[in-house]
Amino acid sequence: MFSPRKDKTLVRKNGARPRITLAAMACLALVYGPLPVSAQDQQSQTPASQTSSQASSPTQDNGKPKQDVPDEAGGPTDSVGPYAIPKKKAEDAPPPPPPVTLRKSEDIPDYSLKVNVPLVNVDVMVTTKNGQFVPGLKQENFRVLEDGVPQKVSHFTVSQAPITAVLLVEFANINYVFTIEALQASYAFVNQLKKDDWVAVSYYDMLPHVLVDFTQDKRALFGALNQLRIPGFAETNVFDALFDTLDRLDRVEGKKYIILVTTGVDTFSKLTLDKIMKKIKDTKDVTIFPISVGFIVREYCDTHPGGCRNVHGIGIPVGHMDYLQADNEMRTFAAMTGGRAYFPRFQAEYAEEFQDISTDIRNQYTISYAPTNSKLDGTYRKLKVEVVAPDGGPLKVKDQKGKDLKIDVVAREGYTAKHTVD
Numbered sequence: 001m002f003s004p005r006k007d008k009t010l011v012r013k014n015g016a017r018p019r020i021t022l023a024a025m026a027c028l029a030l031v032y033g034p035l036p037v038s039a040q041d042q043q044s045q046t047p048a049s050q051t052s053s054q055a056s057s058p059t060q061d062n063g064k065p066k067q068d069v070p071d072e073a074g075g076p077t078d079s080v081g082p083y084a085i086p087k088k089k090a091e092d093a094p095p096p097p098p099p100v101t102l103r104k105s106e107d108i109p110d111y112s113l114k115v116n117v118p119l120v121n122v123d124v125m126v127t128t129k130n131g132q133f134v135p136g137l138k139q140e141n142f143r144v145l146e147d148g149v150p151q152k153v154s155h156f157t158v159s160q161a162p163i164t165a166v167l168l169v170e171f172a173n174i175n176y177v178f179t180i181e182a183l184q185a186s187y188a189f190v191n192q193l194k195k196d197d198w199v200a201v202s203y204y205d206m207l208p209h210v211l212v213d214f215t216q217d218k219r220a221l222f223g224a225l226n227q228l229r230i231p232g233f234a235e236t237n238v239f240d241a242l243f244d245t246l247d248r249l250d251r252v253e254g255k256k257y258i259i260l261v262t263t264g265v266d267t268f269s270k271l272t273l274d275k276i277m278k279k280i281k282d283t284k285d286v287t288i289f290p291i292s293v294g295f296i297v298r299e300y301c302d303t304h305p306g307g308c309r310n311v312h313g314i315g316i317p318v319g320h321m322d323y324l325q326a327d328n329e330m331r332t333f334a335a336m337t338g339g340r341a342y343f344p345r346f347q348a349e350y351a352e353e354f355q356d357i358s359t360d361i362r363n364q365y366t367i368s369y370a371p372t373n374s375k376l377d378g379t380y381r382k383l384k385v386e387v388v389a390p391d392g393g394p395l396k397v398k399d400q401k402g403k404d405l406k407i408d409v410v411a412r413e414g415y416t417a418k419h420t421v422d
Helices: 022-032 039-056 176-191 218-226 238-249 273-282 295-303 320-337 349-362
Strands: 120-128 142-146 149-151 153-159 164-170 198-204 208-215 256-262 286-292 364-369 380-387 407-410 414-416
Touching (some): 120 380, 142 364, 164 176, 164 238, 176 256, 176 349, 198 218, 198 238, 208 218, 208 238, 238 256, 256 320, 273 320, 273 414, 286 320, 286 349, 295 320, 349 364, 380 407
Parallel strands (some): 164 198, 256 286
Antiparallel strands (some): 120 407, 142 149, 142 380, 153 364, 198 208, 380 414
């Protein structure tokens, strides 16, 4: 590190600095020029000079009048601009929100669990033995059992709404009596319809054929039936036709009915009885009303068992036991869906039978309940509907003479629960 050299001629022996003469100072001024003012002195002089200049000059440097800014303003205090933002006072600030305290109610649990359990709707027909509708029943008159477990009825109504039905007619190259009676029964059904009813007409032989889609025009229905003049195939595939009709109705909302005019004999279906029964179980909101035709031929089979093999049609070996099996199948289809099978013995009975069907459809009790078994496992569950008195005993119905009448309770035998993947 370098240190400045001391000049012996400028230092006294006792250590004091010598005095500099005026002549020497003048020479130094000529050589180095004017000495600068120290920073401390400059800083001390600046406010004074600025204050004096501001006080003496009423304008800014750019010639514009300077705007006086109040002390309480929070904006710029120089020549940047004329706007000033007032400062917020402590009393102008919004008060803090009050603290929210959650109060626990004694009747509300700490958590809630929501389970979507669909309601089960069951249509119930209550009639006397002669088919008369039993009116005036209340919700407490019905007892519902699902797989033997009592259920609580939550909704109860009396249904008198228009019907939505498919008239499915057997029309094949078989015995002439069967064909004529099937057409007469179909005309009788159309005559019973009202203006608000929706009906479609189909027929089947080897395959199902749709003649007219759902309509409220009776003339269109009669015109569709008038097309059935010359039958084609001799096969009567009732299982295939019923499966196709159920599949089409599955896409129709609401309650539907199938009026099946048939001998009940299946000759060449691809589907078996087990498959059609499974289809019936899996299809909801459909009730089947079978109407058997051909009693005269059936009576002939009862008295002439040996000559009844070819009475159904040419080349179709159908015997007496085949008709009995067909009747049993039709009763099963009706019972599974909450309908009723009819076996008129004479042609004059068709109008009366269809009047009973119309009464059964338009006068039904509809009950709903949430099943205690809330599992959505797709299983088939058996139903049983009973009609009881308010005290829980058997319900007694009397006629005009005060005589006790037996009643029939018709409801579907069960339903298929929804599956979690549906």
